[in-house]
Amino acid sequence: MGNLDWIITGFGLFAGIAGAICTTAIPILILGGLGYFLYKRNQQSMAYRQSTQKWLSTTGTVLMSSVQSHHTGRSHSIYPVVVYTYSVDGKSYQSQRIKAGEQFLSVRIAGQAQATVNRYPIGTTVTVYYDPSNPVESALEK
Numbered sequence: 001m002g003n004l005d006w007i008i009t010g011f012g013l014f015a016g017i018a019g020a021i022c023t024t025a026i027p028i029l030i031l032g033g034l035g036y037f038l039y040k041r042n043q044q045s046m047a048y049r050q051s052t053q054k055w056l057s058t059t060g061t062v063l064m065s066s067v068q069s070h071h072t073g074r075s076h077s078i079y080p081v082v083v084y085t086y087s088v089d090g091k092s093y094q095s096q097r098i099k100a101g102e103q104f105l106s107v108r109i110a111g112q113a114q115a116t117v118n119r120y121p122i123g124t125t126v127t128v129y130y131d132p133s134n135p136v137e138s139a140l141e142k
Helices: 002-052 112-119
Strands: 054-073 075-088 091-095 124-132 134-139
Touching: 002 124, 054 091, 054 112, 075 112
Parallel strands: none
Antiparallel strands: 054 075, 054 124, 075 091, 124 134
């Protein structure tokens, strides 16, 4: 075997090993990255929900309550939309955040959207939890 044959054989061996590593490593890196992202979002959500334990409460009124859907290509999501108004120190606010921390991580289960909307019919007086240092931050559930 000449030097060129050894180089070609060596390159073929290297390419085979590199291909095997890529075939294994890339999915592991993708899944690991996704896992890390979900872990961090869950941590943010939990920290935010923990901070809401110091929030004050006031009463509010549900202005709109409906199940809405969103289509993106093959994806179809159904989610509740509950719009409510409330006042803090004589100033009116409006929000649609149902659960504190849901902006970081939200898992939707089939049928849950309708059950949520059923809990908050239009015109209902509700308890609204709000951040006393920033009353625009609010939620119906902590």
